[in-house]
Amino acid sequence: MGNTITKIKKYNRNNRNNRNNRNKNQHKSLFNNNDDETIDRLQILHHFYRDQWKGNFNAPIKEMLKNGGLMILDVGSGTGTWTCDMSTDFPLNLYFGVEILPIFPHEKPRNIVFLINDILEGLPFRSNSFDYIHLRFMSLSLKPDVWQDKLINELARVLRPGGYLEIMENEITVSNRGPNVQEFFDRVHEELRSEGYNPTIIKLMKEFLINSGSFKNEDIKHTVMYVPMGEWGGKLSEMGLKTYYSLLKIFANMIKIPKKQNIDSYLDLINEEINNYKSCMISHRFVARKKKII
Numbered sequence: 001m002g003n004t005i006t007k008i009k010k011y012n013r014n015n016r017n018n019r020n021n022r023n024k025n026q027h028k029s030l031f032n033n034n035d036d037e038t039i040d041r042l043q044i045l046h047h048f049y050r051d052q053w054k055g056n057f058n059a060p061i062k063e064m065l066k067n068g069g070l071m072i073l074d075v076g077s078g079t080g081t082w083t084c085d086m087s088t089d090f091p092l093n094l095y096f097g098v099e100i101l102p103i104f105p106h107e108k109p110r111n112i113v114f115l116i117n118d119i120l121e122g123l124p125f126r127s128n129s130f131d132y133i134h135l136r137f138m139s140l141s142l143k144p145d146v147w148q149d150k151l152i153n154e155l156a157r158v159l160r161p162g163g164y165l166e167i168m169e170n171e172i173t174v175s176n177r178g179p180n181v182q183e184f185f186d187r188v189h190e191e192l193r194s195e196g197y198n199p200t201i202i203k204l205m206k207e208f209l210i211n212s213g214s215f216k217n218e219d220i221k222h223t224v225m226y227v228p229m230g231e232w233g234g235k236l237s238e239m240g241l242k243t244y245y246s247l248l249k250i251f252a253n254m255i256k257i258p259k260k261q262n263i264d265s266y267l268d269l270i271n272e273e274i275n276n277y278k279s280c281m282i283s284h285r286f287v288a289r290k291k292k293i294i
């Protein structure tokens with residue numbers, strides 16, 4: 001480990017600026033929250049998507065993970081749920097989670113190191129250190145202009161040649177949109193763009209990977225999954241929509257809702273339409289293998 005980390009800002013659980021004081025964190029924004037509702041949502045969504053995708057990753061690394069000795073990095077690790085889950089399933093590897101907010105669990109397995117780190121300042125690791133890097137749900141955490149240089153190029157730097165980078169993101173919309181849901185997401189996209197975010201950044205992901213110079217087109221595998229939302233898809237999908245509700249609420253607060261409607265009745269309408277039109281969440285996974293010789 002000593003050879004991997006170049007500068008450390010380690011999480012100190014006794015530091016009063018940590019979780020107890022977390023609302024004062026300077027990085028708090030609409031999408032980088034560490035309130036209890038966000039933490040709960042991230043944890044539930046982790047289990048929901050693991051079940052839907054039938055696993056925590058798509059990269060062809062299962063046997064290597066079982067054999068152990070791999071260096072794994074989770075970037076923007078949030079509550080650390082993915083990292084902890086992986087370290088339980090495949091305990092013979094070393095896991096790192098980097099996150100700008102101090103929201104890691106207090107109790108953690110010994111084979112995990114959580115570091116406070118702003119990815120925009122670069123990762124505190126030597127080049128070619130990791131066998132596998134995981135990044136999930138960061139499309140609304142970072143503005144589009146930093147994705148290429150500060151994020152993807154930096155991940156490519158710390159990934160070893162032949163190692164895998166996996167990115168999972170969901171579209172900021174659903175499939176089979178009814179008229180109100182269509183209007184809702186149109187307004188959400190408009191608002192996000194006015195705040196400087198790109199709500200369809202997923203479409204650029206392959207381009208970012210190739211432009212980094214570290215991945216060949218044929219070594220990038222893109223998989224899309226349509227995940228049913230609502231009662232029509234069974235118990236799990238019903239739970240999925242309930243969890244998604246808190247995100248819909250954040251979005252609804254961003255936009256001007258139609259006159260004569262309060263936010264709860266408006267969200268009920270959106271929820272009902274998602275269910276009636278049998279809408280799906282559109283989930284993407286990109287697995288890219290780094291070139292052996294660059």
Ligand SMILES: C[S@@+](CC[C@H](N)C(=O)[O-])C[C@H]1O[C@@H](n2cnc3c(N)ncnc32)[C@H](O)[C@@H]1O
Nearest residue numbers: 042076077078099100101118119120136137141
């Ligand atoms: C939507 S959450 C996803 C968390 C986790 N990846 C998951 O799948 O549950 C995005 C996370 O990225 C973190 N983040 C945002 N900007 C960051 C930055 N510049 N450096 C490191 N982490 C950042 C946020 O604090 C947040 O925990």
